[in-house]
Amino acid sequence: MSNKFIVSDPNYKQKVINSFNRQDVMHTINASIVDVQPGYVEITFPYSKSLTQQHDFIHAGIVSTVVDSACGYSAFSLMPEEAGILTIEFKVNLLSPAKGEWFQAIGKVKKPGRTITVSEGELYAHQGDTRKLVATMVGTLMTINDPSGQIKG
Amino acid sequence: MSNKFIVSDPNYKQKVINSFNRQDVMHTINASIVDVQPGYVEITFPYSKSLTQQHDFIHAGIVSTVVDSACGYSAFSLMPEEAGILTIEFKVNLLSPAKGEWFQAIGKVKKPGRTITVSEGELYAHQGDTRKLVATMVGTLMTINDPSGQIKG
Amino acid sequence: MSNKFIVSDPNYKQKVINSFNRQDVMHTINASIVDVQPGYVEITFPYSKSLTQQHDFIHAGIVSTVVDSACGYSAFSLMPEEAGILTIEFKVNLLSPAKGEWFQAIGKVKKPGRTITVSEGELYAHQGDTRKLVATMVGTLMTINDPSGQIKG
Amino acid sequence: MSNKFIVSDPNYKQKVINSFNRQDVMHTINASIVDVQPGYVEITFPYSKSLTQQHDFIHAGIVSTVVDSACGYSAFSLMPEEAGILTIEFKVNLLSPAKGEWFQAIGKVKKPGRTITVSEGELYAHQGDTRKLVATMVGTLMTINDPSGQIKG
Numbered sequence: 001m002s003n004k005f006i007v008s009d010p011n012y013k014q015k016v017i018n019s020f021n022r023q024d025v026m027h028t029i030n031a032s033i034v035d036v037q038p039g040y041v042e043i044t045f046p047y048s049k050s051l052t053q054q055h056d057f058i059h060a061g062i063v064s065t066v067v068d069s070a071c072g073y074s075a076f077s078l079m080p081e082e083a084g085i086l087t088i089e090f091k092v093n094l095l096s097p098a099k100g101e102w103f104q105a106i107g108k109v110k111k112p113g114r115t116i117t118v119s120e121g122e123l124y125a126h127q128g129d130t131r132k133l134v135a136t137m138v139g140t141l142m143t144i145n146d147p148s149g150q151i152k153g
Numbered sequence: 154m155s156n157k158f159i160v161s162d163p164n165y166k167q168k169v170i171n172s173f174n175r176q177d178v179m180h181t182i183n184a185s186i187v188d189v190q191p192g193y194v195e196i197t198f199p200y201s202k203s204l205t206q207q208h209d210f211i212h213a214g215i216v217s218t219v220v221d222s223a224c225g226y227s228a229f230s231l232m233p234e235e236a237g238i239l240t241i242e243f244k245v246n247l248l249s250p251a252k253g254e255w256f257q258a259i260g261k262v263k264k265p266g267r268t269i270t271v272s273e274g275e276l277y278a279h280q281g282d283t284r285k286l287v288a289t290m291v292g293t294l295m296t297i298n299d300p301s302g303q304i305k306g
Numbered sequence: 307m308s309n310k311f312i313v314s315d316p317n318y319k320q321k322v323i324n325s326f327n328r329q330d331v332m333h334t335i336n337a338s339i340v341d342v343q344p345g346y347v348e349i350t351f352p353y354s355k356s357l358t359q360q361h362d363f364i365h366a367g368i369v370s371t372v373v374d375s376a377c378g379y380s381a382f383s384l385m386p387e388e389a390g391i392l393t394i395e396f397k398v399n400l401l402s403p404a405k406g407e408w409f410q411a412i413g414k415v416k417k418p419g420r421t422i423t424v425s426e427g428e429l430y431a432h433q434g435d436t437r438k439l440v441a442t443m444v445g446t447l448m449t450i451n452d453p454s455g456q457i458k459g
Numbered sequence: 460m461s462n463k464f465i466v467s468d469p470n471y472k473q474k475v476i477n478s479f480n481r482q483d484v485m486h487t488i489n490a491s492i493v494d495v496q497p498g499y500v501e502i503t504f505p506y507s508k509s510l511t512q513q514h515d516f517i518h519a520g521i522v523s524t525v526v527d528s529a530c531g532y533s534a535f536s537l538m539p540e541e542a543g544i545l546t547i548e549f550k551v552n553l554l555s556p557a558k559g560e561w562f563q564a565i566g567k568v569k570k571p572g573r574t575i576t577v578s579e580g581e582l583y584a585h586q587g588d589t590r591k592l593v594a595t596m597v598g599t600l601m602t603i604n605d606p607s608g609q610i611k612g
Contacts, residue, residue: 019207025203050177051178054172059178059218059221059222060218060240061178061218061222062214064218066214068212069214087247088246089424091597092242092244093570093599095569110595111555248424249417263399263442269601273442291397291442328513331510333509356486357487359482359528360478360482365482366549367527367528370520370524370527371523395551397551399547400546
């Protein structure tokens with residue numbers, strides 16, 4: 001994809017990966033961050049029975065967990081070094097059952113801003129060679145300037 | 154709360170509990186369904202480091218997972234015996250960090266319908282004797298009539 | 307309703323009414339602001355064929371227009387004197403057709419904040435003595451500090 | 460754009476235009492439907508002081524009105540001849556002030572379905588040769604089968 005966004009932190013990739021690695025829930029889900037570009041993040045995770053709802057599909061909330069992280073980190077990649085990030089709200093539309101061998105979450109910045117960034121996300125289910133769109137997200141993220149560094153990242 | 158909704162399945166409590174127990178992710182989260190009334194469901198879960206984001210708060214997606222189940226089961230409690238339920242979409246607003254000893258998700262039907270039901274949810278964080286509102290949800294649920302019984306519940 | 311919110315601008319009522327009166331679209335809709343309390347605003351408007359969709363009900367977007375103003379002004383009532391207000395996003399659920407003689411929009415602050423305020427809104431249709439819930443809204447509002455005063459109000 | 464959706468009503472263009480013309484609010488807004496393709500609809504309208512909020516920008520609810528019609532008709536274009544359409548819910552993100560000479564709303568089907576269709580919308584402000592993204596929408600639409608024909612269209 002084209003690098004259409006301006007990066008203010010040259011160390012943005014490592015910053016995103018470090019923060020992702022501190023999200024213990026990503027380990028619980030067995031998720032991996034596989035691509036970080038300016039305003040773009042991709043996270044994958046395998047199917048696990050431990051994450052399912054009553055029909056053995058991945059629970060919509062787990063879908064949201066991974067797509068929210070992808071959206072949030074897509075926004076975080078464009079933020080200044082000292083900034084923290086907060087999800088204000090998101091909306092998820094569930095288009096197909098989350099069934100497959102593994103899942104791919106994509107987060108993309110739609111509109112960056114000094115305080116408010118809007119990102120869009122998608123989750124795809126992969127089965128063999130086929131890929132199916134499972135869910136879409138719109139998320140609103142806020143840049144937090146915290147000189148204490150407590151919420152940095 | 155007042156029993157303002159009409160129940161079409163007299164066995165609604167057991168039906169909801171059975172479906173909840175089939176959601177493996179609820180076991181992963183260590184969640185318990187603690188109240189089921191017509192159009193009302195309450196689910197609790199303890200803090201666990203394994204469910205956290207980068208600041209050691211419960212991840213917004215895990216918050217969504219539990220509130221979505223509470224909203225969905227509040228709708229499901231009013232559906233006919235043979236019906237299945239599908240979350241079409243939800244929106245979450247994150248009002249405070251999800252930090253606390255344990256968490257309480259409440260789902261309530263706002264408007265029941267033959268095909269579409271709208272429910273509202275809240276997540277509260279409990280710490281000692283204090284309770285703080287962490288998140289609100291609005292969710293749209295669909296009644297599925299599946300004579301094959303495959304998606305029942 | 308109980309006055310549970312702290313008002314920082316003692317002139318909040320007049321401030322809200324003045325801003326409402328500058329919304330030309332409210333005149334086009336023939337809307338009146340009928341109650342302003344801390345964190346609470348009520349706006350009414352009569353049915354007009356000029357605001358309808360293809361089945362002669364009020365268009366969902368016009369419903370949203372009035373409920374968004376009610377939500378926005380409920381948040382604005384709590385903001386400091388010099389602040390401006392911006393709607394970041396909202397979500398509307400349409401529960402019943404917007405048919406009736408007149409309509410009542412209610413906006414209430416759910417969670418006030420220094421930068422971000424979340425409000426909830428409802429639209430009721432009135433016909434004779436009956437009142438029916440037509441739509442619900444969740445909106446996210448931002449406080450804008452603009453020393454130039456250009457976006458004040 | 461590529462014609463990737465299957466049309467079930469060969470008369471879909473005229474059907475959409477007829478329904479649009481019955482939306483009196485579109486006349487009030489002075490809106491024109493300028494393109495109808497399978498799963499795609501474009502509506503434009505000029506700036507008018509009568510549609511503004513307190514800073515003389517187009518009110519977010521009027522933005523929503525036009526984008527909701529664009530989203531709804533993009534879904535309607537794919538529905539069978541006898542179907543009616545209902546907006547269940549939508550979410551709008553407001554990215555920039557709605558200021559300009561004229562505005563262009565685009566609605567596109569993201570995922571068609573027998574009962575539920577999800578569409579995405581955008582509103583652009585035009586000023587001279589420049590075009591700026593003002594708002595995005597995600598909307599959930601329902602196909603209504605009404606043999607009485609009362610809500611057809």
